[in-house]
Amino acid sequence: MSAVITEQDRYRKLIETIPHGIEEIDILGNIQFASRGLYTLYDCEPGQLIGQSIFDRIPTTAEARKLEIQLPKLIVNQPTIKPYFGQKKTDTGRIIDVQVDWNYKRDDDGNVVGFISIITDITERNMAMKRLSESEELHRSIFETAWNGIAVISPDGFFLECNPAFRRITGYSKIELGCRKVRQLIHPDSIHFLDQFKKQLYLNDHVHAEFHIINRHGIKIPVEILTGTTFTYHGQPAFLTFMRDLTQNKLVARQLRQHQIELAHVARMNTLGEMTAGIAHEINQPLGAIANYSKGVIRRLSNSELKPDDALINAIGEISKQAERAAQIITRLRGFAKKGELKKIEVDVNAVVRESIEFLQPELGQNDITLKKRLAKILPRVKADKIQLEQVLVNLIKNACDAVAHCPPANRRIHVQTHISHEQSVEILIHDFGPGLSEEALAHLFEPFYTTKESGMGVGLTISQSIIEAHGGTLTALPIPREGACFRLSLPIQEQ
Amino acid sequence: MTDDVMIYVVDDDNAMLSSLQFLIESIGLPVSIFNSANDFLAAFDDTKCGCLLLDVRMPGMSGLELQEALNKQHIDIPIIFITGHGDVPMAVRAMKAGAIEFLNKPFNDQELLDSIHRAIELDKTQRVTRCKRNAVMKRLNLLTNREREVLERLMTGKLNKVIASDMNLSIKTIELHRSNIMKKMETRSLAQLISLLYAHQLDAKSATIK
Numbered sequence: 001m002s003a004v005i006t007e008q009d010r011y012r013k014l015i016e017t018i019p020h021g022i023e024e025i026d027i028l029g030n031i032q033f034a035s036r037g038l039y040t041l042y043d044c045e046p047g048q049l050i051g052q053s054i055f056d057r058i059p060t061t062a063e064a065r066k067l068e069i070q071l072p073k074l075i076v077n078q079p080t081i082k083p084y085f086g087q088k089k090t091d092t093g094r095i096i097d098v099q100v101d102w103n104y105k106r107d108d109d110g111n112v113v114g115f116i117s118i119i120t121d122i123t124e125r126n127m128a129m130k131r132l133s134e135s136e137e138l139h140r141s142i143f144e145t146a147w148n149g150i151a152v153i154s155p156d157g158f159f160l161e162c163n164p165a166f167r168r169i170t171g172y173s174k175i176e177l178g179c180r181k182v183r184q185l186i187h188p189d190s191i192h193f194l195d196q197f198k199k200q201l202y203l204n205d206h207v208h209a210e211f212h213i214i215n216r217h218g219i220k221i222p223v224e225i226l227t228g229t230t231f232t233y234h235g236q237p238a239f240l241t242f243m244r245d246l247t248q249n250k251l252v253a254r255q256l257r258q259h260q261i262e263l264a265h266v267a268r269m270n271t272l273g274e275m276t277a278g279i280a281h282e283i284n285q286p287l288g289a290i291a292n293y294s295k296g297v298i299r300r301l302s303n304s305e306l307k308p309d310d311a312l313i314n315a316i317g318e319i320s321k322q323a324e325r326a327a328q329i330i331t332r333l334r335g336f337a338k339k340g341e342l343k344k345i346e347v348d349v350n351a352v353v354r355e356s357i358e359f360l361q362p363e364l365g366q367n368d369i370t371l372k373k374r375l376a377k378i379l380p381r382v383k384a385d386k387i388q389l390e391q392v393l394v395n396l397i398k399n400a401c402d403a404v405a406h407c408p409p410a411n412r413r414i415h416v417q418t419h420i421s422h423e424q425s426v427e428i429l430i431h432d433f434g435p436g437l438s439e440e441a442l443a444h445l446f447e448p449f450y451t452t453k454e455s456g457m458g459v460g461l462t463i464s465q466s467i468i469e470a471h472g473g474t475l476t477a478l479p480i481p482r483e484g485a486c487f488r489l490s491l492p493i494q495e496q
Numbered sequence: 497m498t499d500d501v502m503i504y505v506v507d508d509d510n511a512m513l514s515s516l517q518f519l520i521e522s523i524g525l526p527v528s529i530f531n532s533a534n535d536f537l538a539a540f541d542d543t544k545c546g547c548l549l550l551d552v553r554m555p556g557m558s559g560l561e562l563q564e565a566l567n568k569q570h571i572d573i574p575i576i577f578i579t580g581h582g583d584v585p586m587a588v589r590a591m592k593a594g595a596i597e598f599l600n601k602p603f604n605d606q607e608l609l610d611s612i613h614r615a616i617e618l619d620k621t622q623r624v625t626r627c628k629r630n631a632v633m634k635r636l637n638l639l640t641n642r643e644r645e646v647l648e649r650l651m652t653g654k655l656n657k658v659i660a661s662d663m664n665l666s667i668k669t670i671e672l673h674r675s676n677i678m679k680k681m682e683t684r685s686l687a688q689l690i691s692l693l694y695a696h697q698l699d700a701k702s703a704t705i706k
Contacts, residue, residue: 284580285511285512285580287602291515291605292515292516293518295522296522299522303522469585469586470585472585
């Protein structure tokens with residue numbers, strides 16, 4: 001007998017230790033037995049549950065009604081049991097998600113006399129599931145809407161999944177990509193990258209590269225690729241690859257390079273012209289002096305009473321003739337290197353200023369220089385050669401950059417201003433906050449071959465000035481007493 | 497005659513300066529040389545007749561700027577520009593501002609000397625004109641304000657009696673004023689007075705108002 005008691009005791013204890021709630025109800029739904037786990041689940045004191053109706057635990061009346069109708073049907077039809085998922089209200093008012101695993105309770109004759117249920121709190125589990133699905137949804141939507149192409153690639157090079165952007169860049173549909181390998185998309189000139197890429201992928205976390213792919217229409221497309229290490233995709237290792245279409249970038253870069261080449265060409269031609277003109281001017285001075293002296297000598301000798309030898313007069317005449325000949329050679333040379341005709345069109349000075357600044361953006365960025373623009377809202381158009389004008393502005397702003405590059409950060413500033421001056425011209429002021437110009441520099445600034453820079457040729461400002469003068473304008477350096485240097489470029493507004 | 501003549505040469509190149517001096521002196525003209533526009537402005541003597549040989553491009557004040565400065569100060573010395581590399585727009589600008597010649601270095605000596613002679617002649621004429629004009633101006637300044645008012649009306653062709661009623665004065669008074677004007681202006685007839693004033697582009701208001 002004591003052995004039986006012990007056995008019962010053991011079952012009771014076992015039931016009490018189970019964290020799930022266990023209940024016995026009669027056919028009317030009244031609780032006849034409740035385990036300790038159930039009390040904990042329902043936030044109530046032991047013993048309280050006995051005699052309570054299970055329908056009172058259902059938070060919504062509609063659901064409670066449904067269950068109330070269901071219960072007699074179960075007893076009559078006795079269908080196969082399947083867990084019930086629903087909600088319960090605890091004594092403290094909490095609503096918990098539950099899973100109810102139940103079975104029929106029968107008497108010795110096999111008649112249904114009630115139900116036995118095991119009730120599990122699945123609130124936490126449901127929350128976790130919900131969070132997971134939300135996160136899944138977020139990632140999916142990132143994947144679908146990303147501007148960059150994203151693909152999941154198997155270690156043997158098949159596309160397992162790819163987003164719309166990836167399909168847009170490659171031009172292939174999902175199905176078409178599904179039966180293609182990575183290798184088939186790489187342009188022949190980039191195929192050698194692939195092996196390198198694979199090798200690097202084994203050594204690094206991620207690999208970054210730029211190469212060409214060939215799209216569905218056979219067009220070569222420059223792309224940037226970033227591939228991360230393996231992750232598990234449907235139980236298999238896979239690589240995550242990001243792809244960016246560089247066509248637009250390359251196009252912009254090519255246009256920029258083209259523009260640079262054009263500017264450089266103009267700069268070279270201008271430099272050549274200015275150097276020739278400078279040399280011609282320099283040599284013409286002594287040649288002129290030689291001619292003047294010899295002519296003077298001839299006049300003096302002819303007028304004096306010395307009556308000099310004819311041969312002597314001839315020789316001096318020859319000196320002057322040869323000097324003139326040399327001067328003519330130089331004049332011809334100068335004509336040869338003369339700057340090309342200006343291609344004058346109506347230009348928006350503000351636009352040229354902006355383009356010039358844009359052109360020097362790397363220079364400004366590198367030296368941490370702040371450039372402030374104060375451009376006139378309304379500016380009449382002026383007739384100018386756009387490239388030549390830009391050449392001058394780039395030169396002036398570049399000079400300003402050089403002037404402030406080695407200054408303390410507070411002085412690394414340049415102001416560029418445009419406005420209409422009362423003298424019916426458009427003025428551009430370029431003001432830097434560098435060390436400024438010495439008296440000497442101010443006096444010689446525009447002379448050819450004068451420079452304050454170690455590696456300068458001294459023709460930049462000379463060229464700039466002659467370009468602006470050829471436009472009928474002026475370029476001057478304003479003496480600024482305390483801060484930096486300021487150049488004023490003035491272009492006449494054309495008469496209508 | 498050369499005593500009151502002076503040829504000024506301004507060029508930043510000293511060899512060019514000395515050689516020009518040597519050349520111009522060889523035809524017997526006195527020369528004064530300066531290697532900057534400012535030096536010239538400081539030493540310039542307006543009492544002497546002559547001309548200015550001016551380099552276009554110089555450090556500091558350029559030749560064109562000097563020309564502008566002289567124009568502003570009403571110094572009308574004839575200017576011959578000389579340049580190492582002259583371009584057309586620059587020459588046009590210089591000539592528009594009143595230069596009499598624009599020569600490229602190295603230049604033909606005869607051409608230069610001819611230009612200098614021409615410039616001296618021009619300066620002389622200008623001076624004579626200026627001198628005469630100043631004399632008339634001086635006389636004009638002798639007139640009283642009342643006399644000037646009468647002169648103004650006379651120049652528009654008004655008769656004495658019209659002027660008298662205009663100014664609310666008697667005809668006798670007007671006649672008196674008129675005779676005083678003639679005396680002060682040293683003219684014998686109204687026609688002579690008017691042509692004198694026209695010749696020097698003067699009128700009753702030109703005189704300094706006292």
